[in-house]
Amino acid sequence: MGEDSKWRYFRLCCVPRSWFLVLIMCIAAFIQGFVVNGLVNVTVSPIQRRFQLSSADMGLVASIYDIANIIVILPVTFLFARASKSLVTGLTFMILGLGGIIFSLPHFLDDDYTSTLDFDAASENGTCLTSTQQCEIVAGVSQNRFYYGFFLAGQALNGIGAAALWTLGTVYIDENLSQEGAPIAIGIYEGTGVLGPAAGFLVGGSLLSSWVDGKAMQPADMNPDSALWVGNWWLGYVIGGIAGLLSGFLMAGLPGKLKDADAKQEQRIHEIQKGQSSKTHEDSGSARDWWRSGLTLLQNAPFMFLIFTGGFEAGFVSITATYGSKYIEEVYGIDAGTAAISIGAIAVAAGAVGQTVGGIWVGKAKPTVKKQLLFGLTSLLISLCFSFVGFYHCDETIFAGANLKYDTVLSSPSNSDLNFTDSDLNLDDFSAANFDHSCFENSTCPCSLEIFDPICVNGVSYFSSCFAGCDSSNATEITKCDCLPEPENVEVTIGACPNQKKCHFAVMLTYEFLVLFFTFLNGVPATNSILRMVPQSLKSQAMGLNIAMLRLIGSIPGPIIFGKLIDSVCILWQQSCGKDGSCRLYNKNSFMITWVVVHIVYKILGGIGWAGAYFSFKSEDEVEQPTNDSAKRIRSSQLNNSVGVDNPGFNDKYSARS
Numbered sequence: 001m002g003e004d005s006k007w008r009y010f011r012l013c014c015v016p017r018s019w020f021l022v023l024i025m026c027i028a029a030f031i032q033g034f035v036v037n038g039l040v041n042v043t044v045s046p047i048q049r050r051f052q053l054s055s056a057d058m059g060l061v062a063s064i065y066d067i068a069n070i071i072v073i074l075p076v077t078f079l080f081a082r083a084s085k086s087l088v089t090g091l092t093f094m095i096l097g098l099g100g101i102i103f104s105l106p107h108f109l110d111d112d113y114t115s116t117l118d119f120d121a122a123s124e125n126g127t128c129l130t131s132t133q134q135c136e137i138v139a140g141v142s143q144n145r146f147y148y149g150f151f152l153a154g155q156a157l158n159g160i161g162a163a164a165l166w167t168l169g170t171v172y173i174d175e176n177l178s179q180e181g182a183p184i185a186i187g188i189y190e191g192t193g194v195l196g197p198a199a200g201f202l203v204g205g206s207l208l209s210s211w212v213d214g215k216a217m218q219p220a221d222m223n224p225d226s227a228l229w230v231g232n233w234w235l236g237y238v239i240g241g242i243a244g245l246l247s248g249f250l251m252a253g254l255p256g257k258l259k260d261a262d263a264k265q266e267q268r269i270h271e272i273q274k275g276q277s278s279k280t281h282e283d284s285g286s287a288r289d290w291w292r293s294g295l296t297l298l299q300n301a302p303f304m305f306l307i308f309t310g311g312f313e314a315g316f317v318s319i320t321a322t323y324g325s326k327y328i329e330e331v332y333g334i335d336a337g338t339a340a341i342s343i344g345a346i347a348v349a350a351g352a353v354g355q356t357v358g359g360i361w362v363g364k365a366k367p368t369v370k371k372q373l374l375f376g377l378t379s380l381l382i383s384l385c386f387s388f389v390g391f392y393h394c395d396e397t398i399f400a401g402a403n404l405k406y407d408t409v410l411s412s413p414s415n416s417d418l419n420f421t422d423s424d425l426n427l428d429d430f431s432a433a434n435f436d437h438s439c440f441e442n443s444t445c446p447c448s449l450e451i452f453d454p455i456c457v458n459g460v461s462y463f464s465s466c467f468a469g470c471d472s473s474n475a476t477e478i479t480k481c482d483c484l485p486e487p488e489n490v491e492v493t494i495g496a497c498p499n500q501k502k503c504h505f506a507v508m509l510t511y512e513f514l515v516l517f518f519t520f521l522n523g524v525p526a527t528n529s530i531l532r533m534v535p536q537s538l539k540s541q542a543m544g545l546n547i548a549m550l551r552l553i554g555s556i557p558g559p560i561i562f563g564k565l566i567d568s569v570c571i572l573w574q575q576s577c578g579k580d581g582s583c584r585l586y587n588k589n590s591f592m593i594t595w596v597v598v599h600i601v602y603k604i605l606g607g608i609g610w611a612g613a614y615f616s617f618k619s620e621d622e623v624e625q626p627t628n629d630s631a632k633r634i635r636s637s638q639l640n641n642s643v644g645v646d647n648p649g650f651n652d653k654y655s656a657r658s
Helices: 018-042 044-051 055-079 085-109 131-139 145-161 168-176 181-207 235-252 261-266 287-298 301-332 336-365 369-391 406-410 505-520 523-533 536-555 557-567 588-616 620-624 628-641 648-657
Strands: 455-457 460-462 492-494 570-576 579-586
Touching: 018 044, 018 055, 018 085, 018 145, 018 168, 018 181, 018 235, 044 055, 044 145, 055 145, 055 287, 055 536, 085 145, 085 168, 085 235, 145 235, 168 181, 168 261, 168 523, 168 536, 181 235, 181 336, 181 523, 287 301, 287 536, 301 336, 301 505, 301 523, 301 536, 301 557, 301 579, 301 588, 336 505, 336 523, 369 505, 369 523, 369 588, 523 536, 536 557, 557 579, 557 588, 579 588
Parallel strands: none
Antiparallel strands: 455 460, 455 492, 570 579
16 A cells, blocks of 8 residues: 555545545535535625625626636646646635635624614604615615625635535546546535535525524614615625635645556546647646647647537536526516525536536446537537527506506506507617606605606506505505506506516426536536546646636626627616616617527537537547558458567557547
8 A cells, every 4th residue: 555545634444435526625615616506695785785896796606616716726726737636626626615704804804784783773763864875774884895895815716625525526527437437436525515505596696595694683673674684694705715724724634645546547448639638748748848838739629629618618607607696586577585496406406416427428328428428529519409498478567657658558448458569669778868758747655766666557567656656655545646548547556567467487497407417517527538548647637627617708798798789688677876787678689589599699609619529529549540451451461471469560550449
């Protein structure tokens, strides 16, 4: 038993098994998803409210993870490719644990939230608030930049800490398991990374139902439905940070190589891209030869096609994860909680099952790289076909001042005739002038677009009770609304009006699950193909370039581009201090078209990448493999000349295939 196959800590006598290695790696992948892709997404709103940060501020917090990851991922994979991968991955992952703890520090450094509340600030006290006072209540007048720095620093450390996890960590698993076991293990490993965000959403969501400063300090008249409520956003980061430190410590203690790793590698069938082996030498993959190693990978055409494909697929998944719940909420009229749970459930189910099934297929069927590339192209085309089902959508929400003129509502014969359809809509773009009408001029206070509190009156949605000309701001006390044909014959419910026609929400969930399933199904075949088609000494660098491309053309620009696109189809903006704030209503038809077109474009670009990899890949073994006729002539010559397998020329040419 060599020293490299023992635990580093305390010189324990036990030899780590491959299943234990995979278990530790899966725990780390779970924790990374739990903190970065789960907690960060679910705690955006309470952090904004607690520290009075804007959406742009929190957008940078989310993006700084990818930015930091890109900065360090290539140096890590090129400089430490020949170091102990378990040690490097474990030590860097402990940085992620530290990042989680730093992210939670503003809660402990700042005064408790309860003492900062001023419950009388939002009280009108019988007088009308000025626009400046409304601005202060809605948006806040101060922003604590000191604590904002902790959020940026925590996320940056998370990005640095995860740099080795999906690069050196993946190669570490591949190098220590057999050709059959590695794809299955990588499938489970990547599938576990998908389960982490689900746990983050569940744990983070349940913690937000408890008061940020503890139950003992919770005001008697404060509950989760209150506008000033801030839930316990910080505890999940403390838990994730401690778990990250512990798992990183265990990972760093794993041996750099298992006892039978070399024997398993010798039994593998390698399918390196034609011409790649001749470009490598004894220094390839080392830190001093990083530039030549990188150039070798850039000249590997199928590899480049695959990482570009991975970038487009990552962009698609990132868009779905970021805006899927908003799309469901806006287009299908589903409440925010149900929408978030629904898209999270199908994404996790599709990701976990797809990654695992793909890994099992590669491990059990033992396909060649060529077959894996064809499998990936076929799966992508299937997901592309399901994307077209997205053209199914619901009717528009009838909203006075947003897509329907006030005069159109008032010109109806009676309240019972307010059965408008999409063909009746006569407003396309948002303008504050559309909400300037005489029907609500008799309100006690001027109506404001600063505060969005929609109500449904006889099938028509209004920005607030004030904009409907109602006699009370309390929906249960309203008896009259002047912005209807019959002011005193009103039926009022809180919130925007539901769809008049039944809209089958299950259709969207089904097709989106299938699109995501066939997307994630390609994960392991793509990873395994990359590891097979590049030289052994450049695997770590190849995974580093792959992850960098996922960030550069996928997870960073994808949500930003899509966010700009859907902003262009907004027809109702809530005002914030005289400027457009958040969008409150989208044109459903335009939103749907944007959603489906983005699906199709990303899938087509991904398909081009898969096709390019398939047609450009030609392994060195395939090049040297003789045709059937030539093989027969060789065997005949061997028999006639009685040289058999001892022929030096035969051995020199074909021994590599065994």
